[in-house]
Amino acid sequence: MKQISSGIFKDENRLYTKNLILGKRVYGEKLVDVKDTQLREWDPTRSKLAAAILNGMNINPIKEGSKVLYLGASTGTTPSHISDIVGPKGIVYCLEFAERVFRSVVELQKDRKNIAPILVDARKPEEYSWIEECDIVYVDIAQPDETEISIRNAKEFLKFNGYMLIAIKSRSIDVTKDPKQVYKEEKIKLQESDFEIVDIINLEPYEKDHAMIVCKK
Numbered sequence: 001m002k003q004i005s006s007g008i009f010k011d012e013n014r015l016y017t018k019n020l021i022l023g024k025r026v027y028g029e030k031l032v033d034v035k036d037t038q039l040r041e042w043d044p045t046r047s048k049l050a051a052a053i054l055n056g057m058n059i060n061p062i063k064e065g066s067k068v069l070y071l072g073a074s075t076g077t078t079p080s081h082i083s084d085i086v087g088p089k090g091i092v093y094c095l096e097f098a099e100r101v102f103r104s105v106v107e108l109q110k111d112r113k114n115i116a117p118i119l120v121d122a123r124k125p126e127e128y129s130w131i132e133e134c135d136i137v138y139v140d141i142a143q144p145d146e147t148e149i150s151i152r153n154a155k156e157f158l159k160f161n162g163y164m165l166i167a168i169k170s171r172s173i174d175v176t177k178d179p180k181q182v183y184k185e186e187k188i189k190l191q192e193s194d195f196e197i198v199d200i201i202n203l204e205p206y207e208k209d210h211a212m213i214v215c216k217k
Ligand SMILES: C[S@@+](CC[C@H](N)C(=O)[O-])C[C@H]1O[C@@H](n2cnc3c(N)ncnc32)[C@H](O)[C@@H]1O
Pocket: 046, 047, 048, 071, 072, 073, 074, 075, 076, 077, 078, 079, 095, 096, 097, 098, 101, 120, 121, 122, 123, 140, 141, 142, 143
């Protein structure tokens, strides 16, 4: 078992985060005790961030103490691992607009005090303007206008020099286009809005027709 970055461990092709809440699973994942630390296995078929890391993402800006604005928290699978990584000194603002899945994030917050669930539409930043500036904006909303929503949120909430990670689902943006063309077009939109592209990682074989774009404000 090797630590590969802040709070993230790797053993052959398996990823783990250091469990913030000892003995607690979030989605049935395996728990592994190593000396006085407990690790939670991080499934790359359930989390695009894990897939990007396993596929060689050249930087992981999410660290202990990071403040993260997370758009599209769903039931909280990836947010729970980010909560492990940022630890008690960090915070993950989890935005989600579907009430049914949002309930799981509220459950998660009962143990994980660094998770702040917010039931809101990420297209309406004016409704959560009270959120502080963040080090990271993480986006996984599978919407046709995902990049535009990301840019609007980053302009409002991302610190200068902060990083934004966008999980792009090619088919949600344009089902008729070659995924590579879609990634290129989204990249250009970000560059035209003054974001520096740091990396683009294809998420196959874990997620078909998906890429993670990492950019900097
Ligand atoms: C692919 S799932 C996210 C999975 C999650 N990020 C994970 O890795 O565990 C996309 C989620 O984004 C939410 N979503 C889509 N558009 C949204 C919007 N405009 N505002 C808030 N949430 C949105 C959906 O309801 C859905 O739960």
